[in-house]
Amino acid sequence: MRTKTPEKRKTAIIIGAGPAGLTAGIELLRQTDIIPILLEEKDCVGGLSRTVFYHGNRMDIGGHRFFSKDPDIMKWWTTLLPLQGSPAQDDLLTPCMKTFVPGGPDPEKEDRTILLRRRISRIFYLKKFFDYPVTFNAKTILNLGLGRTVRAAIGYLRATLSKRPELSLQDFYINRFGRPLYKMFFEHYTEKVWGVHPSVLGADWGAQRVNGLSIKALLKNMLVRKKRTPGDIRQKDTEKSLIENFLYPKFGPGQLWETATQEIERDEKGTILLMHRLVGIHYEDGLIRSITAATPDGHVDIPCDYVLSSMPVKDLVSTFTGITVPPEVFSVATSLPYRDFITVGILVDRLKIKHNGQPPTFGNRIPDTWIYIQERDVRIGRLQVFNNWSPYLVEDYRHCIWLGLEYFCNENDELWNKTDRDFISMAIGELVHIGILEDETHVKDSTIVREKKAYPAYHGSYRRLKEVTDWLDRIPNLYCIGRNGQHRYNNMDHSMLTAMEAVAHIRDGKTDKQDIWNINTEQEYHERKKH
Structure with missing residues (x-):
């Protein structure tokens, strides 16, 4: 009796190991028998949602609140990192009214947990808090x-x-x-x-x-x-900008995506290739057949059956071979605007500005996760207080305050091209100028992180984006997902939903990709909630 040769499993190349790419990898493993292969040009996963480690302290680039009106997304997060069951370090130091999960992990003893945090953000305008x-x-x-x-x-x-x-x-x-x-x-x-x-x-x-x-x-x-119970994460009928509580991984957003990486690579089910930059997508006979990636050791060609791309559309259209990108599509795509981003991390022993209201805080420190700086005589846009995201982002929580000063710029403009030393000096000077910091002597350490194409912008050739997306959608086995993959300023949960929808299309053999693009654009998808 002749033994039947098992069919070769199909593979999907996923470009980018950020929230969209990692979600796609996990969902392919959960819902199909397709093997995911993720390409990430950086040496770490998480994309803009990664956690940067510096001298014992951790930085969240951009600030990432884990909250969604979609219960499947909330469950997705808390399956990877279970919700805390006992007080965190700062909960123990101040009066705490949170509701913890019975039997959940103790963040003082266990690392694999997601914390329940209180959302406090304010505007700093006229040198006053609003x-x-x-x-x-x-x-x-x-x-x-x-x-x-x-x-x-x-x-x-x-x-x-x-x-x-x-x-x-x-x-x-x-x-x-x-x-x-x-x-x-x-x-x-x-x-x-x-x-x-x-x-x-x-x-x-x-x-x-x-x-x-x-x-x-x-x-x-x-x-x-x-009417809400303090610490209640169920805020289904609340507009997202008004939520009062959110989830947050003990060691920052990167911890969740590093956990997702372990899930994908467990038992060699999927592969994540770091320091692999996509340089070629090879089209033949109506489908993408393979890709080429640049690595520190040269170039590698990988055959594939599907491609899910979270890389910037601006860069994606330049990688095709075997198919001609129409000149007008190429022109629109390659001129799409982006806004780049710089974070200055500053470690201080104390702030000049104090907090004397509610909620009570350790050492009367300001309670904000981030502050919108509306003063017109400084260039800083937002100020993050990492202590208030998670006390475990700060090596010495009791004696230090770990700040993130956020600046918005364009690659190679005057801000971007400042030396690290000059930029940090400017940032410290601005905190002193607006009265957040008394003087530079309170600064104990500092660093700087630059991020290209952090925010897809909504002007210029963006108004003709549909010409590009219509052309990309004609490639049957290509799916554009995530913030940069769709050139949309998506929240993290929306980026994940685009990946989930793309996997559902592949699983069900759907050819119309409009539902993937509609997430976070049509009312039924906008921060959707299920009853």
């Missing part, structure tokens, strides 16, 4: 002054009575907040982040990132927030 999003209370009115408050109220009423056509992000914000509040809290900060005026940016950026955020949503949230 709630983010701005709430209408006595403190806000006192900080703004009567004149600004009256102008804001009148502006909001006008915007309510007369809506503008939403042709730009400026229109989007004015319709929801009125012109005075837009001028105070959105115009300059948006320009600082993106390098262009909000009138140039597409309104769909707002639809993706803050679609449910408005004065009406703020008032509704103020009415219902008292």
